[in-house]
Amino acid sequence: MxxxxxxxxxxxxxxxxxxxxxxxxxxxxxxxxxxxxxxxxxxxxxxxxxxxxxxxxxxxxxxxxxxxxxxxxxxxxxxxxxxxxxxxxxxxxxxxxxxxxxxxxxxxxxxxxxxxxxxxxxxxxxxxxxCKGLCAECGHNLNQSDCGCDTIPTDPRFDILDKLL
Ligand SMILES: [Zn+2]
Ligand SMILES: [Zn+2]
Incomplete structure (x- = not known):
């Protein structure tokens, strides 16, 4: 216009x-x-x-x-x-x-x-x-429920923990 x-x-x-x-x-x-x-x-x-x-x-x-x-x-x-x-x-x-x-x-x-x-x-x-994101293993939406997979969530905040371990 x-x-x-x-x-x-x-x-x-x-x-x-x-x-x-x-x-x-x-x-x-x-x-x-x-x-x-x-x-x-x-x-x-x-x-x-x-x-x-x-x-x-x-x-x-x-x-x-x-x-x-x-x-x-x-x-x-x-x-x-x-x-x-x-x-x-x-x-x-x-x-x-x-x-x-x-x-x-x-x-x-x-x-x-x-x-x-x-x-x-x-x-x-x-x-x-x-937001919890998706499970790296099975792709399940972790906001809805826990899928039971034994994985660390793919949240960047956890990358720091990985480096410390
Ligand atoms: Zn989301
Ligand atoms: Zn999963």
């Missing part, structure tokens, strides 16, 4: 609210599957000619647990900021090298939200903090 910044583009101090839902239901990215639309709330502010966006994205996501490989759901929430500058802003005046240079007056807000959500997805994914 294109979002037009024209109403505040040339008015220092002017604000523009952002409220949108980005429909990513069913989309899978990097092992995460979106279960709800991404709800985005925020505000654009013109600060000295550059447009700053502060926003928050909220949705529900399904991940696969790193240890037991079971799918689990979790609430996702991230805050992000972006700065946009008009094309005619001289480079030497630019104090923020990460600013997105505007071509025209509109931005592709979907693309910006999606990029920020993806970089904020958790890299460590556990269905619960103390």
């Amino acid at each position: 294109k979002f037009d910044l024209l109403p505040i583009l040339n008015a220092d101090g002017r604000r523009l609210p952002l409220n949108l839902e980005l429909d990513l239901i069913g989309k899978e990215e990097d092992g995460a599957r979106f279960l709800t639309p991404v709800s985005v709330t925020g505000e654009f502010v013109n600060i000295g000619g550059s447009i700053e966006l502060c926003a928050k994205a909220v949705c529900r996501v399904e991940y696969v647990c790193d240890r037991c490989c079971e799918a689990f759901e979790s609430d996702f929430c991230c805050s992000f900021e972006e700065v946009f500058k008009k094309e005619d802003v001289r480079v030497e005046d630019d104090q923020n090298p990460d600013a997105v240079i505007l071509t025209g007056t509109a931005i592709d807000i979907d693309e910006i939200v999606l990029a920020n959500v993806l970089v904020n997805l958790p890299t460590k994914r556990l269905c619960m903090d103390d």
Whole structure:
């Protein structure tokens, strides 16, 4: 979706609210599957000619647990900021090298939200903090029950114990 910044583009101090839902239901990215639309709330502010966006994205996501490989759901929430500058802003005046240079007056807000959500997805994914994982011997999910195999659980915390023995 294109979002037009024209109403505040040339008015220092002017604000523009952002409220949108980005429909990513069913989309899978990097092992995460979106279960709800991404709800985005925020505000654009013109600060000295550059447009700053502060926003928050909220949705529900399904991940696969790193240890037991079971799918689990979790609430996702991230805050992000972006700065946009008009094309005619001289480079030497630019104090923020990460600013997105505007071509025209509109931005592709979907693309910006999606990029920020993806970089904020958790890299460590556990269905619960103390997930017991799978039995190295028989593959049984040890969260459900003990399988009876005589193995040391494949939990990195136990690697330290192995070295000590
Ligand atoms: Zn797990
Ligand atoms: Zn087992």
